[in-house]
Amino acid sequence: MRDTDGAFIDVRDLRKTFRVRRRSGLLRRTSSDVHAVDGISFTLRRGEMTGFIGPNGAGKSTTIKMLTGILSPSGGRLRVAGVDPARDRTRLVRRIGVVFGQRTTLWWDLPLRDSYGLVRRMYRIPRARYEENLARCVELLELGGLLDVPVRQLSLGQRMRGDITAALLHDPDVLYLDEPTIGLDVVSKARVREFLLRLNAERRTTVLLTTHDLSDIEHLCERVVVIDHGRLMYDGALAGLHEIGSGERTLVVDLERELPPIEGIEGARTVRTEGPRQWLTFPATASAAPLVSRIAADYPLVDLSLREPAIEDVIARMYAA
Numbered sequence: 114m115r116d117t118d119g120a121f122i123d124v125r126d127l128r129k130t131f132r133v134r135r136r137s138g139l140l141r142r143t144s145s146d147v148h149a150v151d152g153i154s155f156t157l158r159r160g161e162m163t164g165f166i167g168p169n170g171a172g173k174s175t176t177i178k179m180l181t182g183i184l185s186p187s188g189g190r191l192r193v194a195g196v197d198p199a200r201d202r203t204r205l206v207r208r209i210g211v212v213f214g215q216r217t218t219l220w221w222d223l224p225l226r227d228s229y230g231l232v233r234r235m236y237r238i239p240r241a242r243y244e245e246n247l248a249r250c251v252e253l254l255e256l257g258g259l260l261d262v263p264v265r266q267l268s269l270g271q272r273m274r275g276d277i278t279a280a281l282l283h284d285p286d287v288l289y290l291d292e293p294t295i296g297l298d299v300v301s302k303a304r305v306r307e308f309l310l311r312l313n314a315e316r317r318t319t320v321l322l323t324t325h326d327l328s329d330i331e332h333l334c335e336r337v338v339v340i341d342h343g344r345l346m347y348d349g350a351l352a353g354l355h356e357i358g359s360g361e362r363t364l365v366v367d368l369e370r371e372l373p374p375i376e377g378i379e380g381a382r383t384v385r386t387e388g389p390r391q392w393l394t395f396p397a398t399a400s401a402a403p404l405v406s407r408i409a410a411d412y413p414l415v416d417l418s419l420r421e422p423a424i425e426d427v428i429a430r431m432y433a434a
């Protein structure tokens with residue numbers, strides 16, 4: 114398969130079942146199946162940056178482990194850059210990079226430079242390409258003064274930038290990022306995000322990003338895949354998540370003076386008043402325009418704003434359903 118456009122990552126009806134044994138009573142053991150991934154399908158095109166989210170235990174790590182060939186699926190079909198991860202892990206590792214926010218892949222006691230030298234040998238990266246990739250990451254991730262510092266002396270943000278560099282020295286086409294901004298301060302977070310955007314724009318690196326920080330997704334991804342209990346809950350544009358999750362939008366209206374709650378506007382309901390300000394909810398699928406003109410015609414309107422529900426609220430509601 115030529116991995117130009119089309120499905121670069123192809124996940125079809127993917128399943129992983131773990132058999133867990135439990136002791137029940139003194140001598141008896143029973144076993145049960147945990148369907149960690151229970152029939153997930155999605156495809157990613159080359160160069161897409163996609164958020165992969167879900168609550169704890171949803172099956173994200175299990176999916177990523179199958180995508181990287183660490184775990185074999187119990188069922189379904191999987192292709193990453195034309196490679197079946199479980200069958201041809203050696204070929205796959207040359208095409209993918211992995212960054213785990215909570216674990217470093219660097220050698221704790223070695224300076225960054227020595228860790229990178231080991232990565233170069235492991236992946237047999239040609240010297241010129243290695244030097245070029247390293248110089249680029251060092252510049253963009255501002256690692257210049259840190260190359261000779263042992264990893265254990267680096268701050269979390271510095272270590273994370275060091276880990277991202279290590280994952281990119283062999284020019285992977287796909288980058289899996291698991292909580293890459295966890296615990297980082299605002300400045301480090303911004304630097305990492307900016308770098309990822311640039312990497313994606315310049316190299317068309319396909320990125321799958323798992324995070325609990327939804328602002329990472331808002332900054333980086335146009336698309337989001339949401340899973341829960343091993344099943345796909347949503348796959349689409351980030352903007353669409355607001356609509357499907359909530360069903361309602363809010364119009365915040367400022368009147369000239371305090372008045373009784375606005376009523377008699379078809380399709381809208383006043384849910385809160387505070388002095389001259391009133392909040393009206395209406396279906397997310399409806400247009401706000403007729404509502405606004407009715408209010409403007411009947412009430413002394415000074416200002417108004419439209420509020421989409423926060424993504425956090427939408428997702429919390431999806432998980433609660």
Ligand SMILES: Nc1ncnc2c1ncn2[C@@H]1O[C@H](COP(=O)(O)OP(=O)(O)OP(=O)(O)O)[C@@H](O)[C@H]1O
Binds near residue numbers: 149169175176
């Ligand atoms: N090796 C295993 N043996 C048995 N059960 C497992 C194993 N690995 C994962 N599970 C179970 O599979 C389910 C999915 O776990 P997974 O780690 O993939 O979720 P996750 O979405 O990555 O969660 P988190 O956000 O907490 O990392 C959970 O119920 C978990 O307990």
